[in-house]
Amino acid sequence: MDMSQAKEQKAMKGNKDLLTKKFGKHGPEVPGLGFGCMGLSGAFAKQKPDDERYAVLDHAYQSGVYLWDTADAYADSEDLLGRWFQRNPGARQNVFLCTKFGNTRDPKTGMPAVRNDVEYMHQQLTKSLARLQTDQIDLYYAHRVDKAQPIEITVSAMKELRDSGKVKYLGLSEVSADTLRRACKVAYIDAVQMEMSPFCMEVEQRGLMSACRQLGVAIVAYAPLGKGFLTGSIRSLSDLEEGDRRRIFPRFSEENFHKNLELVDKLNAIADRKGCTNGQLILAWLMKNPLVFPIPGTTQIRNLDENIGAFQVEITEQDDQEIRDAISSVEVAGGRYPEMFGNDLFADTVPLEEYDGSQKI
Numbered sequence: 186m187d188m189s190q191a192k193e194q195k196a197m198k199g200n201k202d203l204l205t206k207k208f209g210k211h212g213p214e215v216p217g218l219g220f221g222c223m224g225l226s227g228a229f230a231k232q233k234p235d236d237e238r239y240a241v242l243d244h245a246y247q248s249g250v251y252l253w254d255t256a257d258a259y260a261d262s263e264d265l266l267g268r269w270f271q272r273n274p275g276a277r278q279n280v281f282l283c284t285k286f287g288n289t290r291d292p293k294t295g296m297p298a299v300r301n302d303v304e305y306m307h308q309q310l311t312k313s314l315a316r317l318q319t320d321q322i323d324l325y326y327a328h329r330v331d332k333a334q335p336i337e338i339t340v341s342a343m344k345e346l347r348d349s350g351k352v353k354y355l356g357l358s359e360v361s362a363d364t365l366r367r368a369c370k371v372a373y374i375d376a377v378q379m380e381m382s383p384f385c386m387e388v389e390q391r392g393l394m395s396a397c398r399q400l401g402v403a404i405v406a407y408a409p410l411g412k413g414f415l416t417g418s419i420r421s422l423s424d425l426e427e428g429d430r431r432r433i434f435p436r437f438s439e440e441n442f443h444k445n446l447e448l449v450d451k452l453n454a455i456a457d458r459k460g461c462t463n464g465q466l467i468l469a470w471l472m473k474n475p476l477v478f479p480i481p482g483t484t485q486i487r488n489l490d491e492n493i494g495a496f497q498v499e500i501t502e503q504d505d506q507e508i509r510d511a512i513s514s515v516e517v518a519g520g521r522y523p524e525m526f527g528n529d530l531f532a533d534t535v536p537l538e539e540y541d542g543s544q545k546i
């Protein structure tokens with residue numbers, strides 16, 4: 186039996202009655218598991234033909250995975266979703282559609298840049314609505330916050346977008362607990378989107394989880410599978426295609442890759458005992474927290490089904506403890522991002538009283 190057959194046997198099958206949870210204090214009931222659309226647009230491995238990409242979206246939709254996450258920065262992702270909505274009349278109203286602005290590139294240097302200025306925000310929303318072929322975004326995030334602009338200014342402009350009806354709910358990504366608290370004084374923030382997985386427990390460690398609990402803010406857990414690493418399906422760098430962008434991520438580096446397998450193997454021992462896969466164990470564990478909505482991405486229907494099977498995995502107190510023990514027993518090797526992308530994580534912004542009023546860019 187090869188590895189993929191063994192994995193198929195272990196994987197619990199998903200069913201269509203996906204457990205829903207309330208999304209933040211004022212949000213709708215949505216399935217506890219979402220779908221990250223970034224990978225479909227070639228974020229890691231080579232982009233697949235449209236028919237195959239539509240088939241994955243069809244399958245997510247038919248399976249009841251309705252929380253879809255995209256961004257203006259994810260290559261052709263918004264265009265793809267817009268075309269998919271055109272092919273599927275009536276589907277738009279069922280999808281909880283989330284997109285983002287603000288994570289961009291400096292046009293001169295090509296280096297990562299953050300833009301939250303008001304004019305840009307309006308422009309990007311107009312473009313996203315057109316690409317997505319819709320007249321309203323369910324959840325609009327600042328993908329990154331500009332540290333030189335007080336969060337109060339960013340959020341009051343986002344609130345205007347919500348008041349205009351073009352956006353229903355507001356979100357922030359990669360912000361500190363303090364930034365979230367300041368933001369919520371200006372307008373209620375429905376969700377924060379943060380990296381969260383056994384590879385990255387900073388949401389708990391840096392006080393964001395308790396801020397979200399206090400404020401009633403949903404936590405959308407991105408890269409919940411550690412970009413695939415934690416599933417155990419990548420055992421060596423040669424399992425990645427030559428041009429796969431994960432090769433530039435520190436945790437996937439030649440130096441760190443093997444060290445990080447230790448956590449994968451520890452999680453695998455727990456998953457084995459429970460008769461599920463690593464990915465299912467992790468997703469079920471994250472979903473158990475009423476605030477947390479993981480959004481794994483996949484380009485494969487088989488993996489999507491496996492991920493949906495996480496709803497069948499029950500996490501007990503003992504499992505929770507074992508998973509936490511496994512996490513704290515290893516030191517993850519390498520940072521979350523390559524250096525050039527690592528400047529705007531858990532961002533704090535300049536205090537309002539120190540702001541001189543000049544907007545960047």
Ligand SMILES: NC(=O)c1ccc[n+]([C@@H]2O[C@H](COP(=O)([O-])OP(=O)(O)OC[C@H]3O[C@@H](n4cnc5c(N)ncnc54)[C@H](OP(=O)(O)O)[C@@H]3O)[C@@H](O)[C@H]2O)c1
Nearest residue numbers: 221222223407408409410411412413416481482483484488
């Ligand atoms: N806010 C932010 O700054 C930010 C940053 C990054 C990502 N995101 C969002 O979060 C979403 C998910 O993050 P991500 O894609 O970076 O990481 P992820 O969901 O942790 O991992 C995706 C990778 O895992 C693999 N995978 C998925 N299910 C699998 C399974 N059952 N078995 C084996 N491999 C599996 C996929 O490969 P296959 O395609 O082969 O299945 C893909 O390479 C993105 O799509 C995006 O929407 C947000």
